[in-house]
Amino acid sequence: MTGPGARPRVLVVHPGAELYGADRVLAESASALATRFDVTVALPGPGPLVAELEARGLRVVLCRMPVLRNSALRPRGALRLLADTVLGALPALRLLRSAGEAGVYVNTLTLPSWPLLARLAGRRSVCHVHEAEQSAPRLLRIGMAVCPALADRVVANSRFCLDVLAGTAPWLRRRATVVYNAVAAPAEVVPARAELAGPVRLLFVGRLSPRKGPQVAVATLQELLARGVDARLQLLGSVFEGYEWFETELRGTVAAAGLTDRVELLGFRSDVWPVLAGSDVVLVPSVMEESFGLTAVEAVLAARPLVVSDGSGLREAAAGYASAQSVAPGDPVRWADAVERVVGDWDTVRAAAVVDAAEARRRHAPQRYTEQLVAVVDALTGSGPAAAVPAPRRPVEAAAAVSGAAR
Template sequence: MGTTVLVTHPGADLYGSDRVMVETVRGLLEQGARVVVTLPTPGPLTELLGELGVEVVFTPTPVLRKAYLSPTGLLRLLAATAAAVPAGMRLLRRVRPDVVYVSTITAPLWLVLARLVRADVVCHVHEAERSARPVVRRALVAPLLLAHRLVVNSQFSADVLADTFGRLERTSEVVYNGIPGPADVTPLRADVTDELRVLYVGRLSERKGVDVAVAAVGLLNQSGHRARLGIVGAVFPGYEWYEQQLGEQVARLALTDRVTFHGFSSDVWTLLAGADVLVVPSRLDEPFGNTAVEGVLAGRPVVASATSGLLEAVEGLKATRSVPPADPQALADALAELVGDWPQVLAQMPDDVAEAARRYSPRRYREHVARVVLGPVNRGGSGKPPRREQGGS
């Protein structure tokens, strides 16, 4: 029997890190590993994992959220962590994994439990909080010191880790996300001067800048450029106030007939096929830019915030535009510029699609991540630093 890998994941949605985890599981299965996945609760991800034939186990696990960053929140976190330990240990003893793959740093309990059973520990880092206060960043990153190897989704993220704890550079390896594109790319419309169809896909949160996209579309319509905005995504439980705030903003700007809330959808390709341009207006650091890459793979120009991993994800792609974060006017101006440059965009898009497909090939990702997860343990950190991913950074 091959190596047994326990994959721990903090949720059951189908956003960027969730889909990356599925590609990791595919890669491990292709290498002959036995894979067991544990999730805190059922969700859309469960069915997708079931189709791969892996065992899925539901284990309550505390997940780090901003709501815990208060004295009472920390007490709740400690209580939830203590309550989760017995179930986690029972699962580890039953599965007896050779490797525990912790798919994000938001569930650090698994790093501790895996060490207690002396399993090989690999953590996949999808987070990079360079803008956080140093003490907060060190607290978030400290559990990674327990991992034998780190898979890191961008050079930006790797640099943040190294700046936080220098020794993490020795255990980190950059592996760019593998992002499957649509089965067919729907051609762009030949003319968008009648109305620009703008799309946002992702979590509804202040840090993602959804309100910036709403404001930019409002500015476009005020300036005589007809535009509408589709918003695809949902809030984390407990953040419903932000979705309500967005609705109030839409009403205040008289955009009720110009903005559509689609809610969560697992079929982003159909929605992208009906759009002219994708916006990724994040306010804060993004460790990478899965959504931006998906937009390009769908044959859509992308306007993204000029920050962190977003710049790395779209570097060199000609039909993309980068704008300052949290600047609705800059976003509106970039969208208007795209309308004016549409013939050039039409000519550039096929090359961008081909480059993104090469750079973020799922097969390339699966082979690379499986090599890191199943590779030899570097417990002492005395070997040479792992080689970095070449190209696309």
């Protein structure tokens, strides 16, 4: 039990240990909660996120847990999911009782077992939703709503994300709060180069996956070259395990188009700022929904002109920035047009990007994020300012409500 004067104990749970966008947001979330609570972070395995969290003074434990991934749709993946569920249940319950006395913060809706186990352990939970699969089949959307349905409170990282969730389970809107991601800014904003001497330096940052659109970035480069625009492209990121075929396919596309000397695959780097500083224009060409758009915000924070897919949370993330253009996804002709507009009005766009960087720093300041996130968890635990928190539903009631709302 927590003794007099001790800080309430909160367990933070996250489905991975890499250092991509969602992982960096988790690090900010855990640091934010640590300003008010005694935080323990549970991860499913080792990875670079462990060192990042420990460097922030956070306690990290590894705990076997089921994580909903696309691989679970295949027999081997389904068996692994089942094994993780069964073998991870008791360790998770012990951890909830020892480190989650004040509640559990579940990061992403791919961890539905944790709110359920929290109820079994008599703990309250908050689910932080970062996914917005608006075009997913209805059955999948119902499944994705289970985690927030079982949780006592919900945090969404954008209005779009909340709207998609509420489209499946409208009653969740009553217990939800929108909190925009904290995005750490570079220590120093380096304006883009004054003159575009030599090739235009295009940059894609993100997972190498079909939905993120690196193939669109390559096609955009090809279109620019066909128009006589001297340009090069860097791809910063790596693939999910099991998607190695896509990187092979992407490299084959580059080679077949004769672009090997103009496209550079940099792989994964935990520090994106030096690469952003060496770029001229950042492309975020996702071809499917994004709940928010961390890479888009990072481009703005780095004072780089941005071309981003027009739709979903990406539109929301890029709204109000003069140096950002939203373009129909998947159309390299329009993307090349957008890049040419940047090049043709370089002085104006370059100056606007510096102004936008200051605004992005204000919007996504970690201090603002800390205050909003702590307020939500304070209300959940009852250890802070009073707030209306719906009474917990029993697991069967919650699941039935989601199913009924989606009919």
